[in-house]
Amino acid sequence: SLPLTLYLNRFYTVEFFQKIKTLLKEEGVFTLSIPSKENYLSPELKDLDACIFHTLKKVFPKIVLIPGEELRFLVSVRGSLTGSPQELALRFSSQEVPFKYINQYYFFTKFLPWHMEYIRSVLEKHKARINYDFEPTAYLYGIKYLNSYFKSGLNKLFLWMSHLKISFLFVFISFFFLFVFILRKEFIVPLSTVGMGAAGISCVILSILGFQIIYGYVYYKIGLINAFFMLGIALGSNFSSSLRSKFSLFLPLSLFVFSLLFFSFPYLFKFLSLKTSVLSFLIFFLSLGGGILVGIFFPLANCFYLRKKRQEKELAKKAGFLYACDLIGGAGGGIVLSVVFLPLYGIIKSCNLIGIFLIEEAIFLYLLLKR
Structure with missing residues (x-):
């Protein structure tokens, strides 16, 4: 076969x-x-x-x-x-x-x-x-x-894509964000929301695939990995209420921490591949951590629009727009990761590429919010 x-x-x-x-x-x-x-x-x-x-x-x-x-x-x-x-x-x-x-x-x-x-x-x-x-x-x-x-x-x-180096993609992403930042700064927040949605679904997919590769099965563990991710979103959303006063700091920080989580994926997978299945629960905590960061990010992204007095109808429209960006990122991220990144670059390079992408987002989001 x-x-x-x-x-x-x-x-x-x-x-x-x-x-x-x-x-x-x-x-x-x-x-x-x-x-x-x-x-x-x-x-x-x-x-x-x-x-x-x-x-x-x-x-x-x-x-x-x-x-x-x-x-x-x-x-x-x-x-x-x-x-x-x-x-x-x-x-x-x-x-x-x-x-x-x-x-x-x-x-x-x-x-x-x-x-x-x-x-x-x-x-x-x-x-x-x-x-x-x-x-x-x-x-x-x-x-x-x-x-x-x-x-x-x-x-x-x-x-063609198999010959592309990560350094080229890094430069391309940098110029893309720079282009958006110069022309339409306010689009950085929706773009970051798309990126966070893509990173969230990628975290779940990589956790599932990593578990399957290391231990040879996954089955009901898929439900547990998803459950931990959703639990993380709930915890992060609840915790974000205490961070609203400093959203301009914690919004890019959540992206940066998420990038570190992706950079740690390959090392954890290699570590677990040398150990027994007793430590398999660590993969669930990867999913939990990703969910917490996604849960923190989305409410704080809405604070970007709440900082100025707006009509209730306009705020509802912006919140719906950000939610749509999150869903688009989740759908697109799942497709691109599964169909493009994993076959072309494998799990390790895909994790590094997503981590680089999140760092780029964090930098430009920080530059936008500190103004």
Whole structure:
């Protein structure tokens, strides 16, 4: 099967293969297969097959490739693994095991040396990124391969975006906020609300995916993670009433603290991946913390419009507008994170990118409110 989800991607990563390696005996053989072709590999297939090949190569010293409509990998730690059809036929005959549909000649048709050498040489030369739990390269290549079946510009878009560096995105976001700040300063608050909504849903999604990647299941934990996030919103909203007099300070501060929370995600995930499930509750507190910051931000954002005397109808309109911005950010953030950021950049870089985005918002919001 293709690694078309982060859950399935777990079975094609360095971390998973390392666990398999610890379970294999000296003569043990591990096998898996992915889509391929015998005589020609399209660019998308090259990326996918080479990614899995180089990922396996990072863990296992012995790899035998069996070409076909599915490329089968046979790997071993030591042992006497071989791809020679003569040797395999000899071993088969010596075992004297009665088979109805397989005989020693089967190996000469399946283990064709020129096919095996061709596939290996192509994959050896093709540069592809290694696949990790939190850097799911095979997930991206799997999506690109699936998209190649359809005539669309998605592959070109993914290819272009995959070469974008975070530094470029940082500069782009900076100029965008600077442009808005110069032309329409008052739009910084709605934009920050959109960003906070996107960050809130991203916090929940990353908590769920991080839990699933680390522990291999999630199921009812999804409800708990969401419940902790909603509890955080309730607590933050209640606490924000005591901060209204200093909203100009705590509004950008909540964004800055949220950025630190996102920067801490990768470190916590890596820490938990080395520990037992006893500490899994820490992920719930990540979700709780994100909810508290979202709960603090929204009421304080409304204080921006309350600082000037306005008619009740106008205030209601502004409050509704900010709420709409929050929902737009939540919807857009969930889509962009799931469809773009996670396949292209993985969890670690996505967390860093969101953190940078929040810092940008905090800076320009602070500059606006201190005036």
